[in-house]
Amino acid sequence: MIPRPFDYHAPRTLPEAIGLLARYGDEAKLLAGGHSLLPMMKLRFAQPGHLIDLGKIAELKGIREEAGTLRIGAMTTENELIWSKLLQDKCPLLVEGARLISDPQVRYKGTIGGDISHGDPGNDHPALMIVLGASFVLKGGSGERVVPADGFFLGNYATLLEPSEIMTEIRVPIPAPGTGWAYAKLKRKVGDFATAAAAVTLRMKGETVQEVAIALTNVGASVLRASAAEAALRGKAFDDAAIAEAARLAMSICDPVPDQRGDAEYKTAMAGEMTQRALRSARSRATP
Amino acid sequence: MANKQAVSFKLNGKPVDVLVEPRELLIHSLREKLLHTGPHIGCETSHCGACTVDIDGMSVKSCTVLTVQCEGAEMLTIEGFEQAGELSAVQEGFTKEHGLQCGYCTPGMITRAYRLLKENPNPTEEEIRYWMSGNLCRCTGYQNIVKAVQYAAKKMATATA
Numbered sequence: 001m002i003p004r005p006f007d008y009h010a011p012r013t014l015p016e017a018i019g020l021l022a023r024y025g026d027e028a029k030l031l032a033g034g035h036s037l038l039p040m041m042k043l044r045f046a047q048p049g050h051l052i053d054l055g056k057i058a059e060l061k062g063i064r065e066e067a068g069t070l071r072i073g074a075m076t077t078e079n080e081l082i083w084s085k086l087l088q089d090k091c092p093l094l095v096e097g098a099r100l101i102s103d104p105q106v107r108y109k110g111t112i113g114g115d116i117s118h119g120d121p122g123n124d125h126p127a128l129m130i131v132l133g134a135s136f137v138l139k140g141g142s143g144e145r146v147v148p149a150d151g152f153f154l155g156n157y158a159t160l161l162e163p164s165e166i167m168t169e170i171r172v173p174i175p176a177p178g179t180g181w182a183y184a185k186l187k188r189k190v191g192d193f194a195t196a197a198a199a200v201t202l203r204m205k206g207e208t209v210q211e212v213a214i215a216l217t218n219v220g221a222s223v224l225r226a227s228a229a230e231a232a233l234r235g236k237a238f239d240d241a242a243i244a245e246a247a248r249l250a251m252s253i254c255d256p257v258p259d260q261r262g263d264a265e266y267k268t269a270m271a272g273e274m275t276q277r278a279l280r281s282a283r284s285r286a287t288p
Numbered sequence: 289m290a291n292k293q294a295v296s297f298k299l300n301g302k303p304v305d306v307l308v309e310p311r312e313l314l315i316h317s318l319r320e321k322l323l324h325t326g327p328h329i330g331c332e333t334s335h336c337g338a339c340t341v342d343i344d345g346m347s348v349k350s351c352t353v354l355t356v357q358c359e360g361a362e363m364l365t366i367e368g369f370e371q372a373g374e375l376s377a378v379q380e381g382f383t384k385e386h387g388l389q390c391g392y393c394t395p396g397m398i399t400r401a402y403r404l405l406k407e408n409p410n411p412t413e414e415e416i417r418y419w420m421s422g423n424l425c426r427c428t429g430y431q432n433i434v435k436a437v438q439y440a441a442k443k444m445a446t447a448t449a
């Protein structure tokens with residue numbers, strides 16, 4: 001299993017990388033951690049003529065806090081997220097999510113930017129990004145734009161990222177104090193993608209739901225935002241009936257592809273179960 | 289051959305150069321060009337961990353890394369663990385605790401366990417199981433692998449005490 005021949009480029013700076021993208025256009029692919037792209041190239045599902053390795057660009061790495069926002073370099077690895085004291089303190093949902101991704105070796109290489117840009121509905125960061133209200137910095141030859149996570153994911157391997165652009169940074173507003181959070185993921189074994197998973201952030205006011213966000217992994221052509229489920233919870237008491245109704249509404253938007261992980265009915269049921277579990281965990285962590 | 293490029297890195301402390309096509313995977317350069325056959329080809333799909341090597345302080349599955357990505361790297365394979373005829377603490381743990389049966393997964397297991405103990409010298413059993421979960425073993429049922437890592441952790445703690 002060896003990829004088709006290609007030319008390899010290892011730019012040292014972002015402008016150099018953007019220049020290479022401009023020169024080679026559709027023939028080029030960006031290499032981040034490589035643990036989705038290289039397997040696809042080995043299977044000849046992807047056959048780029050030029051591979052542009054972002055691994056040597058120092059400015060794409062690192063996690064810092066700036067004016068209430070976490071700024072995460074797109075080439076920051078999953079293990080770096082897990083070991084970040086800053087994230088553990090300010091946004092533990094990202095740590096919980098990263099810990100459920102693949103296996104230790106893959107997490108040394110796999111990056112948050114790669115996971116988001118790939119557009120695979122099985123990737124975990126998209127759901128986390130949506131419930132955290134994150135945005136992405138995309139840079140290309142004609143400048144920079146910042147786009148919200150909600151709306152970025154268009155379908156299977158399709159996102160707003162243009163072939164001429166590089167995702168450089170992920171911006172995550174630090175959740176308000178007292179915000180509850182959870183990522184509930186069902187997977188058959190270590191290293192597998194989710195059978196179904198749900199990400200939740202939740203703010204309570206007494207026993208009433210003040211604000212809630214719910215997003216689902218791997219039960220549609222892209223990550224799904226469960227807007228109707230959110231609306232049904234907002235302003236209501238957080239009780240068994242409300243949770244069951246939210247799960248029912250979340251299941252109603254699922255359209256999973258049947259595969260060895262299960263048929264559509266099973267996956268949809270599991271999306272409902274993960275929604276319930278994530279909501280309950282988030283509630284247990286929320287303080288009014 | 290067209291389109292080959294020279295890649296230089298440090299392998300178990302010694303500088304090496306290989307001439308590769310960009311598409312060549314690290315595991316093939318190691319085994320076929322540099323004759324380091326300790327890292328094994330198990331699944332070739334980054335699941336099993338038999339090909340694990342240590343690159344710049346990270347455990348990496350060498351079936352899913354291109355050799356050209358390793359320019360300037362510091363690399364450690366199972367061949368680099370024994371020092372002057374003495375087994376490393378992790379190797380000793382795997383022999384003393386019977387952490388292997390067929391031995392196919394062992395180079396990857398030991399290489400991964402080495403990095404785990406560098407990062408966390410005193411791991412709980414749960415931490416060992418979680419941070420070793422990228423390496424599959426079809427013989428042992430993992431019980432003795434966990435014991436081998438615990439043995440190495442103790443031995444290293446005593447050595448530095």
